Amino acid sequence: MTIRALHxxxxxxxxxKTGGLADVTGALPPALIELGADVRVLLPGFPSVLAGLADLKSVAPLARSFGARQAALEQGTLANGVVVYVVRADAFYERPGNPYLDAQHVPYGDNAQRFALLGWSAAQLAQHIDPAWAPQIVHAHDWHAGLAPAYLKAAERDQHRRLARSVFTVHNLAYQGIFPAQQFGMLGLPPDFYGMHGVEFYGQMSFLKAGLYFADRLTTVSPTYAREIQTLAQGGGLDGLLRQRTHDLSGILNGVDYAVWKPSTDTLLPARYTDTRLAGKRVCKTSLQARFGLPQKSDVLLFGVVSRLTEQKGLDLLLATLPEIVRHGGQLVVFGTGDPALETGLQRVAQTHPESVAVELGFDETLAHAIIAGSDVVAVPSRFEPCGLTQLYALAYGSLPLVHRVGGLADTVVDASLENLADETATGFAFDRFDPESLASAIRRAFALYARRSEWKAAQQRAMREDFGWGASAERYLALYRELT
Structure with a gap:
């Protein structure tokens, strides 16, 4: 039996794309289709979404618009053949720039309505609003889609029948979609859905909590993160609910789309390479040094950072530990954008040590690939990290990841301790305590290993042979769907 699933x-x-969520929704549906599932995706009709879909056609008008004047469901196809439904409500989605924030970086005042419409539309698809197709599984991702399981449960209660089973995936528990309680009325959910056993969250309402409470099954993006979010320290006020639902919660590691991230076929690089032919990696390194105006020395240990510049990503800790890299004669390239204080702090160090540190603010996919390929070490010192994809890209490119041992980072990087080097399992550098001493110690380990060239190369080759493709993860999601249906 072919399982029909709507993401x-x-x-x-x-x-x-504003973050890792887009990489997952871009790669997981095709991986599931490859395993024989019938998977479609539902997205809000943002300008770049409408522009990127072929043969867009109307499916049905939507009976509710949540104040958007008019709303309709349309359907198009991605270049890879995946069918995408689009919620067409131009008053809500046709805005330039960031999909969630206005020009002043403030969340749009109607975000509750904009994303309630998305969740409600998902429940409509489960009720055959498209006569040609309806899902058996509605798989909602993060708070933006958190109301989908709630609208589904409400419709089932109303119609006294099972419509579809639901899965809710938390990509980052820190973003909870919290709105004033006064806005509950306009959601059109049953009154008893507002309460501790429902969408209410400390006197407000949380779309994320709605997903966690009403979905049939819960997943998050790594086994370690699934355990961490059930603790007071990392549960974001939802740890009690998550502990109650511990038997419905599984951690399934995100995968890498190796069609996009593979150094032997990556057309965005100045030179391509493999684990047995690493000469191209040296070309990528000198090219990266030139691009950032650093001395082009092949024997210098080059650290790379491609990240949102925020405290969550541990960039404040890296800033405090930068002297360690400079003192040992290393180089650091930082690319990203975020907290103005961190941007300024990093730029200041770059001005003081122009021969060692280079910083560029912004985001560009091509440059991200160049940094991952050209660096010897890619630093991901996150305070917490649900899964993390950067370290997986780094492994594939033979750029040893330097990580804080949390979440998906703990699940994917094996520290170059003496015993792991002896056992030939080491693929990077991991530190346990989130403090400057621990990070500095890991940085020193990186310099020490780099001095032993044959061991360094062996670790690089091991890292490049790791397989974190979507195949295994897609198998686990499909097994979960089968259990539910």
Whole structure:
């Protein structure tokens, strides 16, 4: 029996990307289709989404618009053949720039309505609003889609029948979609859905909590993160609910789309390479040094950072530990954008040590690939990290990841301790305590290993042979769907 599943999310690579969520929604549906599932995606009609879909056609008008004047469901196709439904409500989605924030970086005042419409539309698809197709599984991603399981449960209660089973995936528990309680009325959910056993969250309402409470099954993006979010320290006020639902919660590691991230075929690089032919990696390194105006020395240990410049990503800790890299004669390239204080702090160090540190603010996919390939070490010192994809890209490119041992980072990088080097399992550098001493110690380990060239190369080759493709993860999601249906 072919399982029909609808993925509901706010973004999808290559149409729209602000973070790792887009990489997952871009790669997981095709991986599931390859395993024989019938998978479609539902997205809001943002300008870049509409522009990137072929043969867009109307499916049905939507009876509710949540104040958008008019709303309709349309359908198009991605270049890879995946069918995408689009919620067409131009008053809500046709806005330039960031999909969630206005020009002043403030969340749009109507975000509750914009994403309630997305969740409600998902429940409509489960009720055959498209006569040609309806899902058996509605798989909602993050708070933007958090109301989909709630609208589904409400419709089932109303109609006294099972419509579809639901899965809710938390990509980052820190973003909870919290709105004032006064806005509950306009959602059109049953009154008893507002309460501790429902969408209410400390006197407000949380779309994320709605997903966690009403979905049949819960997943998050790594086994370690699934355990961490059930603790007071990392549960974001939802740890009690998550502990109650511990038997419904599984951690399934995100995968890498090796069609996009593979150094032997990556057309965005100045030279390509493999684990047995690493000469191209040296070309990538000198090219990266030239691009950032650093001395082009092949024997210098080059650290790379491609990240949102935020405290979550541990960039404040890296800033505090930068002297360690400079003192040992290393180089650091930082590319990203985020917290103005961190941007300024990093730029200041770059001005003081122009021969060692280079910083560029912004985001560009081509440059991201160049940094991952050209660096010897890619630093991902996150305070917490649900899964993390950067370290997986780094492994594939033979750029040893330097990570804080949390979440998906703990699940994917094996520290170059003496015993792991002896056992030939080491693939990077991991530190346990989130403090400057621990990070500095890991940085020193990186310099020490780099001095032993044959061991360094062996670790590089091991890293490049790791397989974190979507195949295994897609198998686990499919097994979960089968259990539910």
């Amino acid at each position: 509901v999310a706010s973004e999808l690579y290559p149409l729209l």
